[in-house]
Amino acid sequence: MLKQELSKEWANNGKPPVIEFKGINKDYKxxxxxxxxxxxxxxxxxxxxxxLTIVGHNGAxxxxxxxxxxxxxxxxxxxxxxxxxxxxxxxxxNIKAKIGYIxxxxxxxxxxxxxxxxxxxxxxxxxxxxxxxxxxxxxVGILKAANKKVIAYSKGMxxxxxxxxxxxxxxxxYLFDEPTSGMDPSGINEFISLIKLINDAGKTVIMTSHILxxxxxxxxxxxxxxxxxxxxxxxxxxxxxxxxLAAAANLKFKDGFRLEESWFEQIKNxxxxxxxxxxxxxxxxxIKFLEENxxxxxxxxIGRYTDNLADMNIKKPGLFEIYNYxxxxxxxxx
Numbered sequence: 531m532l533k534q535e536l537s538k539e540w541a542n543n544g545k546p547p548v549i550e551f552k553g554i555n556k557d558y559k560x561x562x563x564x565x566x567x568x569x570x571x572x573x574x575x576x577x578x579x580x581x582l583t584i585v586g587h588n589g590a591x592x593x594x595x596x597x598x599x600x601x602x603x604x605x606x607x608x609x610x611x612x613x614x615x616x617x618x619x620x621x622x623x624n625i626k627a628k629i630g631y632i633x634x635x636x637x638x639x640x641x642x643x644x645x646x647x648x649x650x651x652x653x654x655x656x657x658x659x660x661x662x663x664x665x666x667x668x669x670v671g672i673l674k675a676a677n678k679k680v681i682a683y684s685k686g687m688x689x690x691x692x693x694x695x696x697x698x699x700x701x702x703x704y705l706f707d708e709p710t711s712g713m714d715p716s717g718i719n720e721f722i723s724l725i726k727l728i729n730d731a732g733k734t735v736i737m738t739s740h741i742l743x744x745x746x747x748x749x750x751x752x753x754x755x756x757x758x759x760x761x762x763x764x765x766x767x768x769x770x771x772x773x774x775l776a777a778a779a780n781l782k783f784k785d786g787f788r789l790e791e792s793w794f795e796q797i798k799n800x801x802x803x804x805x806x807x808x809x810x811x812x813x814x815x816x817i818k819f820l821e822e823n824x825x826x827x828x829x830x831x832i833g834r835y836t837d838n839l840a841d842m843n844i845k846k847p848g849l850f851e852i853y854n855y856x857x858x859x860x861x862x863x864x
Contacts, residue, residue, distance in 0.1 A: 546614060547575035548703060548734050549599065553608035556594055556758075568594045570758045572608070578702075581725065581735040583745045585853055586755035592738040593634075595755075596707050599736070600631060612703075627655075630696030634708035636688045640681030644672060644691050647680060648698070655699045666694040670724060686717035693724055704728060706737035710744070718744050746849040754856050761856040766849055773855055775847040776804050776818040781831065782841040783813040793834065802827055813840075821846065 554572035557565050569591045576582055584592045597603040598610060601621030609618045612625050638647050648663035667673040670690040672683075680688065689709060696704060706725075710718045722744055729735055729748070739745045746766065754762040762769055783789065794806045794815060803819040819827055824844070831842065 548578045548613060549576040549736075550611045551575070551595075551608070552610065554595075554598065554605045554610060555607040556591075556598065556603065557606040567758050569598075569605070572760060574753070574760065574763055576734060576736060577750075578734055579729070579732050580750035581729050581737070581748050582751050582753060583749040583849075584736065584738045584753045584755060585740070585742060585849070586738075587857070589757075590755040591758040592755055593707055596631075596705050596736070596738065599703075599705060600629065601626070627699055628702045629705060630699070630701035630703070631705045632689065632692045632696055632707065632709050634711050636685075636692040638680045638688065638691065641679055643677050643679055644683070644687075645676040647691060648676075648694065651695045652698050657698050662698070663694075666697050667691075669697075669727070670694045671720060686713045689713065689717070689721065690724075693721070697728070701733070703734045703736065706735065706739075708738055708740065710739065710741050722748060742849045742853060749849070752849055752852070754853055756856055762852065766852065769852050770821065770847055773852065774820060775851050775855060777821050777824060777847055778845045779817045779819065779827070780841075780843045781815045781817065781835075781839065783815075783835070784838050784840045785813070787813060787838045789813065789815065797827075797830065802830065 551572045551574055554569055555567070556569040557567055560566055572591075572595065584595065586592050594603060598605055599612070601617060605618055609616060611617065612621070613628065615622060615625055617625060642650065644667060645663060648667065649660070652658060652663060664673060664676070667676050670693050672687055672690050672694075675683065675687060680691065683691065693709075704725075710721050713721065718741060725735055725737070726748055737745070749766065751763065751765055752769070753760060764772075789808055789810060791808050794803070794808065794817070797803050798806060802823055803817050805818045807816045809815070817827075828842075828844075831839070
């Protein structure tokens, strides 16, 4: 649907993109001669300093795309440039040094302490700064557990440790593959705060996630992937406008009030709302409408029911509704 938008480079204030995907395809050969197409014609660029969130069903190609950026997997066809360097077949050490990575499942040697893990990865990156290691552990909230063995860490603590490790070399690009998987709500909120911290410092973040409401506010753009293809790419408000997704309102009326269904039919016919459902038992009405009509609709409702309205709750569409739109479309086309 948004094919034309995918071919246009996103505005980047004159700066070259940090990553460019140029017709990336990735095939896997499976027994019996079957070819599984993990990625199909991926074309877009990533701007310096943005947070790009990639969402999609299991097997959509999200992790494969991350692995190609990392140089772990080579594309079957197409090219990728990172900081202007072709990395499709091999990624130079100087480019690797600019990338930090956290996988969905973090495995550290359990008999080492958190601080020893920091020292180990510091040595790998020729960084010998114990003060820095402590500062990074403190920023992710596990400095008090620095001397405990990692085997005693919860999954959330291991993810935070991985975040601290990824910051040792102060990379310019951070890749997070389902970084909040398995975390409790407080852990997710803390991790989102950490992402804001590095993004505020001008770092570029690319992450995959299934936790849509939490990542919505920090995402500069979102990329919806379905079956190896990009179904949508852009800023959330732009996608909502293009797709014409509906906002929802729930109206509750005071006891004893008699609902006038004819009025709701009237504003539906005038296209102020898209649809409505009256619940006489609960004295409530559910309404669907386009965001562009929000203020006019509110004024109309308050003007008509100011003395009888008990409550009004309005829910704007967001990333979940965008993803759900394409998921339903995928199922209907299968």
